[in-house]
Amino acid sequence: MHKQEVTIYDVAREAKVSMATVSRVVNGNSNVRKETRERVEEVIKRLHYQPNAVAQGLASKRTTTVGLIVPELTNLYFAELSKGIDDIALLYKYNIIITSIENRLMKEDQVIQGLLNKQVDGVIYMSNKLTDEAAEAFKRTSTPVVLAGTKDNRLDFPSVTINYHKADTEALNLLLNDGKKNLGLVLGDAEAVVNSEHRIPAYREFLADHDMEEHLYTGVYDYSDGYNLYPKLIKDGVDGIIVTGDNSSVGILNAAVDSGAKVPEDFEIITASATQIASVVRPALTAVKQPLYDIGAVAMRMLTKLMNNEEVEDLHIELPYELVKKQSTINR
Amino acid sequence: MHKQEVTIYDVAREAKVSMATVSRVVNGNSNVRKETRERVEEVIKRLHYQPNAVAQGLASKRTTTVGLIVPELTNLYFAELSKGIDDIALLYKYNIIITSIENRLMKEDQVIQGLLNKQVDGVIYMSNKLTDEAAEAFKRTSTPVVLAGTKDNRLDFPSVTINYHKADTEALNLLLNDGKKNLGLVLGDAEAVVNSEHRIPAYREFLADHDMEEHLYTGVYDYSDGYNLYPKLIKDGVDGIIVTGDNSSVGILNAAVDSGAKVPEDFEIITASATQIASVVRPALTAVKQPLYDIGAVAMRMLTKLMNNEEVEDLHIELPYELVKKQSTINR
DNA sequence: CTGAAAGCGCTAACAT
DNA sequence: ATGTTAGCGCTTTCAG
Numbered sequence A, B: 001m002h003k004q005e006v007t008i009y010d011v012a013r014e015a016k017v018s019m020a021t022v023s024r025v026v027n028g029n030s031n032v033r034k035e036t037r038e039r040v041e042e043v044i045k046r047l048h049y050q051p052n053a054v055a056q057g058l059a060s061k062r063t064t065t066v067g068l069i070v071p072e073l074t075n076l077y078f079a080e081l082s083k084g085i086d087d088i089a090l091l092y093k094y095n096i097i098i099t100s101i102e103n104r105l106m107k108e109d110q111v112i113q114g115l116l117n118k119q120v121d122g123v124i125y126m127s128n129k130l131t132d133e134a135a136e137a138f139k140r141t142s143t144p145v146v147l148a149g150t151k152d153n154r155l156d157f158p159s160v161t162i163n164y165h166k167a168d169t170e171a172l173n174l175l176l177n178d179g180k181k182n183l184g185l186v187l188g189d190a191e192a193v194v195n196s197e198h199r200i201p202a203y204r205e206f207l208a209d210h211d212m213e214e215h216l217y218t219g220v221y222d223y224s225d226g227y228n229l230y231p232k233l234i235k236d237g238v239d240g241i242i243v244t245g246d247n248s249s250v251g252i253l254n255a256a257v258d259s260g261a262k263v264p265e266d267f268e269i270i271t272a273s274a275t276q277i278a279s280v281v282r283p284a285l286t287a288v289k290q291p292l293y294d295i296g297a298v299a300m301r302m303l304t305k306l307m308n309n310e311e312v313e314d315l316h317i318e319l320p321y322e323l324v325k326k327q328s329t330i331n332r
Numbered sequence C: 001c002t003g004a005a006a007g008c009g010c011t012a013a014c015a016t
Numbered sequence D: 001a002t003g004t005t006a007g008c009g010c011t012t013t014c015a016g
Helices: A008-015 A019-026 A034-046 A052-058 A076-091 A106-115 A134-139 A164-177 A194-209 A221-236 A246-258 A276-281 A292-307 B008-015 B021-026 B034-047 B051-061 B076-091 B110-119 B132-139 B164-178 B193-210 B223-235 B245-258 B276-280 B292-307
Strands: A064-070 A095-100 A124-125 A146-148 A159-162 A183-186 A215-217 A240-243 A268-271 A288-289 A316-319 A322-324 B066-071 B095-100 B122-126 B144-150 B159-161 B183-185 B215-217 B239-245 B269-270 B286-289 B316-318 B322-324
Touching: A008 A019, A008 A034, A019 A034, A034 B269, A052 B021, A052 B051, A064 A076, A064 A106, A064 A221, A064 A292, A076 A095, A076 A124, A076 A276, A076 A292, A076 B076, A076 B095, A095 A106, A095 B076, A106 A134, A124 A134, A124 A292, A146 A292, A159 A292, A164 A183, A164 A194, A164 A240, A164 A268, A164 A288, A164 A322, A183 A194, A183 A221, A215 A221, A215 A288, A221 A246, A240 A246, A246 A268, A246 A276, A246 B276, A276 B245, A276 B276, A292 A316, A322 B316, B008 B021, B008 B034, B021 B034, B066 B076, B066 B110, B066 B292, B076 B095, B076 B122, B076 B276, B076 B292, B110 B132, B122 B132, B122 B292, B144 B292, B159 B292, B164 B183, B164 B193, B164 B269, B164 B286, B164 B322, B183 B193, B183 B223, B215 B223, B223 B245, B239 B245, B245 B269, B245 B276
Parallel strands: A064 A095, A064 A124, A124 A146, A146 A159, A159 A316, A183 A215, A183 A240, A240 A268, A268 A288, B066 B095, B066 B122, B122 B144, B144 B159, B159 B316, B183 B215, B183 B239, B239 B269, B269 B286
Antiparallel strands: A095 B095, A288 A322, B286 B322
C-alpha cells in the first residue's frame, strides 16, 4: 500500500533545499526568499506533491478536523444546523467527522472518546439534551466543545441557541389571540435542559398568567408519535398546541387532516423548530423559525476562535428567531 | 496544548514491559501472555490511556476513516443514504469525514484531494452525476471508491444502485394503465449518467412502444423549480409525470394542489426517489421506493472489503426497489 | 533566509 | 512471548 508516492523529502532533494524549507513553503511561512519559494513551488507542482495531513497532524498536534455529534442523520433539523457548520468549516479549512448517536451499537461516551482519539481540534454537539455521559467525556478533555441548539446548566459549555422562553411565550400568545382556550405543549424529552429549564417554565408561567389548565405531552419524538397523539389531544379538549419537534408536528397535522378536523379553525398548530418540511405540508405550519443555518455557522465560528485560543466575548449566544404565520393558525 | 497526557510509553514503563507489548495488547494481538496482558490492561485503565489515532494512522498507514462526498447536506435523499453508510461504518469501526460539494468555495477536485490528503482509507461518492473532475481525482489514487446511487460509464467504479430503467418503465406503465395520455419525465441534470444512460432511454423506449409524445423537462432540482414548472406542464397538456427528485416532486404537487387541480384524477405524479417527505405531503406521493438505507449500507460494506483487499464478487450491485401506490395516482 | 536534528506517538519487522 | 529498533512524513526549535 504505497499510497504516498512523493514526500516532502523528495521535493527537498529535487529543489535542492532542506525539508524545512519545503515545509515553510507549504505552510506559507514568509521566511523564504522569493526565488527559493518559486523553485520549491515549481517542484511541488511538477511532482504533484501533496502533504500528508496525518503526518502534519502528528507533528503539529493540530488535525484541522472537528467532530460533529448529531442525534439523527435523517432529521432535517440537524441537517440544516450541519449545513451552517459545514460552510464555516470549509471557510476555515476544517474537515468534519460526523457521528450520529442514534445507533445503540456504541455508547455515547465511546463515540466521543473515539473522536478525541482521532485528535479532533474541537467538537460541536447538537441535541436537545446533553447527556451525562457526554458531559463527563467533555469535561475530561481540554478540546473545546460548543453546543449548537442546546444549553447545559451544570457545566456551562459554550452554546448558540435562541431564546426558547421568549419564543414559546410569543407562540402561546398567538394561539390565545386566535381564541384558543386549551393550549398544549408537545415535547420530546422532558429532561432535556431546553425543555426542563426553558420551554416548560415558559409554558407554565403563561398558563398561570392566563389561568389556564396544563396539557403537557412528553415523549413525542417522531412522525408516528405525533400522529398517534392526536386522538388524545382531542379527547383532552386541546385546541391549540406548540410542538417542539418538526416531524411530530407534521404527524399531528396529518392526523388532524386525515380525521377531517378543521385546521386552523378548530385546532391550531405551531411548530417550534421549523424545517423545510413545515412549509411543504398543507396546511403549511405556522412556525417559530429558528435560524438553524446561522446557529450552526455561529457555533462553528465560535469553535474556530476557541481552537485558536482567541478571545471570545460571549460564550452564550442567542440568535433572533421569527414567528412565521402560515396556514395552521388563523391568519389576520 | 498538551493534549496527550499519557502515551504508550508511559504505560510500558508503568507495566514494566516494552511499548511493543503494550501495542500488542491494545491491538488485540494474541502473542501476549495472559498475565502480561492483564497487567498491561490494568495500567491502561489506571492511567486512562487512550491511543492516539493520528500516530497509529501514520505508523500503520491506515486511518480507519472514510470520506463521504454528498451533493447537499439538507436533502433527505442523501441523508437516508448516509444513515445506511454510517451504521455499517460504525459496525466496522470506521469514522466518516463528510464533505458536501454544494458550496462553491472549493472545487470538487480540491475537496476530494483534501480527503485523500487526510489519508482516508476509502471514499463513498453519492450524486446523480460523477463529474469529470471527481473522476479524474479518483483515478489518480489507489484509494478505493464506491458510488452509492450513481453509476459511471467511463471508468467503471464500483457502484450500488437500483435498476432505474426497469423502475421507470414500471412507473410509466402505472400512469398509462391509469388512463393518462401525455406522460412527462422531470429530471435534474440531463447529463448525469443515471439520467442520460438509464432514465431517458427507458422513457424514450416507452414512448416509442406506445406511440406517445415526448415531454422531457430537465434542470428541475428543488422545490421551487418544481413549483414553477407546474404551469408549463399543464400548458403542455401533460397529465402524468415521473419526477426524479423528491423535493421537486413535492413542489409540483403543491403547485397542483394550490391551483385547485385534482390529483390524481386530472394529474398523476410519481416520485422516483422517495424520502420521508413523499409520504407526509397530502395527497401522499406514489413512489418508486428506492432502498436508500440499504444502498448506503451495501456500498459501505463493499468499501470495507475493498479497503481490506478482500474478494468482491460483484462490483455493480443492483438492489430491489418497490413501486408504492399512494394517493397521487388512482388507487385500484 | 536556510539547514540540521530532534521529535510527535505509534506500528511492524526482526531478534531473541 | 517479549524487546529492540527503525521508521511513518511532517513541524519546529535552534543554529548559523
